[in-house]
Amino acid sequence: MALNASRKPVLDGKECDMSGWDMDNCPVRDVLDRIAGKWSTLLLEALSRQPYRFGELRRLVPDISQRMLTQTLRDLQRDGYIEREVFPTKPPSVEYRMTELGRSLFEPLSKVLRWAEANHPSVKAARVKYDESELA
Amino acid sequence: MALNASRKPVLDGKECDMSGWDMDNCPVRDVLDRIAGKWSTLLLEALSRQPYRFGELRRLVPDISQRMLTQTLRDLQRDGYIEREVFPTKPPSVEYRMTELGRSLFEPLSKVLRWAEANHPSVKAARVKYDESELA
Numbered sequence: 001m002a003l004n005a006s007r008k009p010v011l012d013g014k015e016c017d018m019s020g021w022d023m024d025n026c027p028v029r030d031v032l033d034r035i036a037g038k039w040s041t042l043l044l045e046a047l048s049r050q051p052y053r054f055g056e057l058r059r060l061v062p063d064i065s066q067r068m069l070t071q072t073l074r075d076l077q078r079d080g081y082i083e084r085e086v087f088p089t090k091p092p093s094v095e096y097r098m099t100e101l102g103r104s105l106f107e108p109l110s111k112v113l114r115w116a117e118a119n120h121p122s123v124k125a126a127r128v129k130y131d132e133s134e135l136a
Numbered sequence: 137m138a139l140n141a142s143r144k145p146v147l148d149g150k151e152c153d154m155s156g157w158d159m160d161n162c163p164v165r166d167v168l169d170r171i172a173g174k175w176s177t178l179l180l181e182a183l184s185r186q187p188y189r190f191g192e193l194r195r196l197v198p199d200i201s202q203r204m205l206t207q208t209l210r211d212l213q214r215d216g217y218i219e220r221e222v223f224p225t226k227p228p229s230v231e232y233r234m235t236e237l238g239r240s241l242f243e244p245l246s247k248v249l250r251w252a253e254a255n256h257p258s259v260k261a262a263r264v265k266y267d268e269s270e271l272a
Contacts, residue, residue, distance in 0.1 A: 027256035028249050029174075036172035038165075080262025101258055108251050111244035113164050120163030122237055126216025 034079055035109065039064055039072045044098070045113065047082055048106045051097035081105060170215050171245065175200055175208045180234070181249065183218055184242045187233035217241060 034040060039061070046052060046060060058069060073096060076082045081102035087093045098106070170176060175197070182188060182196060194205060209232060212218045217238035223229045234242070 028252045031252035031256055031259055032172075032177060032248070033174075036168075038169075041168060078263050078266040079259050080266075101255065101262065104255065105248075105251055108244065108247035112168070112241075112248055115241055115244050116164045116167035119237065119240065120167055123167055123215050126237065127214050130214040130216075 047098045051095050054094045183234045190230045
């Protein structure tokens with residue numbers, strides 16, 4: 001699968017037949033689906049700066065439920081982007097930090113975040129223009 | 137909002153208060169949510185190569201419903217990433233092509249796609265390791 005070598009979409013190919021769109025066998029889709037979640041990007045961004053304890057992340061994102069935070073951290077850990085260390089304090093404290101794989105992902109991902117930040121006005125302007133043309 | 141200037145997450149700040157997570161006022165989230173969809177990335181990838189007519193896109197992604205294809209193209213057009221041209225053939229044919237804004241987005245986005253493709257084996261290996269440690 002070469003991104004610019006063929007006219008076929010990147011997700012097409014032997015491993016990733018669009019006609020079946022087999023998630024398990026589509027590498028790009030399989031990776032993207034995990035990092036595209038509402039909380040995943042935010043947590044990756046936070047952990048790209050410094051390690052955080054569970055309670056700190058909870059306070060950082062007050063509107064995430066404890067269950068959703070636990071699940072999102074577990075998914076990110078399972079995919080290898082973050083690691084979890086338990087410290088034998090009383091009560092035990094748990095710290096999350098980004099792995100090398102996570103840093104390697106976050107490098108291109110952060111550029112998309114920057115693009116979004118910089119170009120949000122253009123996107124908003126496009127929406128206004130589109131909505132006006134729909135009304136016309 | 138500077139990605140590396142503070143210890144606060146990128147989505148925090150005046151315009152994007154995590155405690156409320158106001159989608160309308162969070163530029164990064166507002167842009168990301170649209171491009172993270174299952175079909176959006178695929179269609180952007182296809183249209184980054186060449187313009188396509190509606191029917192061609194339909195055949196390119198046989199498992200997308202006509203309604204979902206129409207909706208996804210409309211969303212991408214509304215956000216300014218693609219444009220739509222109607223040709224006065226009989227019956228009229230409609231062509232979609234990527235805009236400059238779309239190309240500008242696709243540049244960093246394609247790097248995330250390439251990362252996903254290149255690092256899928258590492259992600260899969262991390263999952264196996266994680267699942268084994270859960271069983272232990």
